[in-house]
Amino acid sequence: MAAPATSKGEATRAAIFGAALELFRTHGYEATTMRAIAERAGVSLGSSYHYFPSKEHLILALYHHLHVLHREACAPVLARERSLAARLRGVLRAIVMTCEPFHEVSGSPFSTVADPRSPLNPFGAESAAMRREVIGLYAEVVRGSDAKLPAEVAAELPRLLWLYQMGVLYFWIMDASPGRLQTLELIDETADLIVRLVGLANLPLLRQSRRRALALVRAIAGNAPDN
Amino acid sequence: MAAPATSKGEATRAAIFGAALELFRTHGYEATTMRAIAERAGVSLGSSYHYFPSKEHLILALYHHLHVLHREACAPVLARERSLAARLRGVLRAIVMTCEPFHEVSGSPFSTVADPRSPLNPFGAESAAMRREVIGLYAEVVRGSDAKLPAEVAAELPRLLWLYQMGVLYFWIMDASPGRLQTLELIDETADLIVRLVGLANLPLLRQSRRRALALVRAIAGNAPDN
DNA sequence: GCCGAGAATTGAACGTGTTCAAGTCCCAGG
DNA sequence: CCTGGGACTTGAACACGTTCAATTCTCGGC
Numbered sequence: 001m002a003a004p005a006t007s008k009g010e011a012t013r014a015a016i017f018g019a020a021l022e023l024f025r026t027h028g029y030e031a032t033t034m035r036a037i038a039e040r041a042g043v044s045l046g047s048s049y050h051y052f053p054s055k056e057h058l059i060l061a062l063y064h065h066l067h068v069l070h071r072e073a074c075a076p077v078l079a080r081e082r083s084l085a086a087r088l089r090g091v092l093r094a095i096v097m098t099c100e101p102f103h104e105v106s107g108s109p110f111s112t113v114a115d116p117r118s119p120l121n122p123f124g125a126e127s128a129a130m131r132r133e134v135i136g137l138y139a140e141v142v143r144g145s146d147a148k149l150p151a152e153v154a155a156e157l158p159r160l161l162w163l164y165q166m167g168v169l170y171f172w173i174m175d176a177s178p179g180r181l182q183t184l185e186l187i188d189e190t191a192d193l194i195v196r197l198v199g200l201a202n203l204p205l206l207r208q209s210r211r212r213a214l215a216l217v218r219a220i221a222g223n224a225p226d227n
Numbered sequence: 228m229a230a231p232a233t234s235k236g237e238a239t240r241a242a243i244f245g246a247a248l249e250l251f252r253t254h255g256y257e258a259t260t261m262r263a264i265a266e267r268a269g270v271s272l273g274s275s276y277h278y279f280p281s282k283e284h285l286i287l288a289l290y291h292h293l294h295v296l297h298r299e300a301c302a303p304v305l306a307r308e309r310s311l312a313a314r315l316r317g318v319l320r321a322i323v324m325t326c327e328p329f330h331e332v333s334g335s336p337f338s339t340v341a342d343p344r345s346p347l348n349p350f351g352a353e354s355a356a357m358r359r360e361v362i363g364l365y366a367e368v369v370r371g372s373d374a375k376l377p378a379e380v381a382a383e384l385p386r387l388l389w390l391y392q393m394g395v396l397y398f399w400i401m402d403a404s405p406g407r408l409q410t411l412e413l414i415d416e417t418a419d420l421i422v423r424l425v426g427l428a429n430l431p432l433l434r435q436s437r438r439r440a441l442a443l444v445r446a447i448a449g450n451a452p453d454n
Numbered sequence: 455g456c457c458g459a460g461a462a463t464t465g466a467a468c469g470t471g472t473t474c475a476a477g478t479c480c481c482a483g484g
Numbered sequence: 485c486c487t488g489g490g491a492c493t494t495g496a497a498c499a500c501g502t503t504c505a506a507t508t509c510t511c512g513g514c
Binding site (some may be wrong): 006033035046053054055 | 471
């Protein structure tokens with residue numbers, strides 16, 4: 001995508017990304033023009049396109065930046081908590097907090113989420129690396145918990161929790177409540193509900209449903225451009 | 228949005244929408260320019276904007292067009308089937324079939340789905356009328372079924388099924404499998420799973436979860452710009 | 455038959471993201 | 485010190501969605 005070969009190129013790339021970060025945060029995604037980013041970074045319009053093939057690729061870089069912050073924010077919770085519900089709650093609260101400075105801005109870029117051809121599409125090839133990282137984070141959430149899970153459930157759960165996170169973030173984007181309290185309530189309630197449902201899947205009554213659900217998840221995930 | 232006052236205006240509006248429909252289907256959303264639509268409709272560029280405030284509003288009109296087709300496609304199934312699972316399956320198969328001609332095209336327009344300010348946002352004010360209609364369709368799905376549902380579940384289920392439909396459509400957009408078979412499998416399996424889960428919600432073991440889940444849904448729906 | 459008000463229509467002009475051919479800079483190798 | 489090539493940089497140019505002041509059309513009321 002953009003691999004500067006010299007240290008000067010590295011600096012230019014960082015300047016462009018920094019300018020974009022600042023302008024996105026203060027003015028929003030759409031109101032920020034590529035010309036304004038270039039000007040603030042002290043480079044020409046064409047130079048920006050040398051490092052980022054499109055405006056959307058700047059958002060991709062922002063995603064990665066936020067993911068790094070999110071991992072750091074998660075670390076204490078994952079080290080401390082052992083119950084699956086608490087770990088889930090902590091990780092989801094952390095992502096909402098991490099993204100908060102970009103809330104007003106998140107609508108437009110997150111919107112391209114549904115376009116299969118967009119680099120921002122979470123299921124696409126260009127976001128595969130990030131997707132693996134996030135799923136890995138949820139694997140850690142599951143692995144470090146004291147929940148008693150059948151192996152086949154534990155194997156598919158991280159991917160499902162990644163989907164769950166996307167759902168929560170989508171809700172968060174729409175959330176206009178003061179202090180984003182609705183999202184926090186949603187997290188508390190659904191994290192709990194998920195853990196209960198996963199626990200119930202052990203009941204004989206639900207065995208068949210569990211088997212079929214797992215088969216479905218595996219069939220679908222098998223066709224995805226994941227690893 | 229666009230209310231022609233004369234019959235001539237009505238005809239112009241129809242010509243523009245028809246041209247857009249044809250071009251979207253054959254060339255895709257992004258590849259279709261407003262200039263091309265205007266030319267094919269035999270009007271000037273400015274005229275298009277007199278009837279449709281933006282290119283996205285043409286998609287809004289397309290949504291409505293598809294919804295009408297969907298209702299017609301659903302009618303036989305809803306008249307025939309009584310089991311909730313069969314009704315759900317039928318309605319979801321119908322929408323996938325109805326939208327099929329626009330599959331390659333659906334990515335880009337559906338993508339703006341996440342932008343709170345976009346007229347295409349399913350939770351927004353500009354799509355409130357359509358949202359109510361679709362939720363109404365699912366109310367009919369529930370009402371005409373022989374499923375034994377507690378009143379409070381039956382009250383919230385249509386809204387949740389509308390969400391479910393959006394999830395299925397999102398999957399369908401991404402579905403590259405031949406004949407869209409994966410989506411059909413997803414529909415069959417999840418429709419069944421949903422009905423089982425709803426049925427299980429009557430168990431004493433799940434009473435509390437049900438109560439809390441319903442409270443959450445009500446709290447969230449109360450803040451939405453629905454009616 | 456004429457008028458006028460409102461609907462319908464026009465196309466030039468604006469700002470945007472993006473492209474690209476041309477230019478400049480840097481430095482390793484001679 | 486020169487030179488060549490590759491990284492880097494530039495800004496004009498393009499096509500697009502959108503806006504708007506100006507113009508034309510339509511038709512009911514006199």
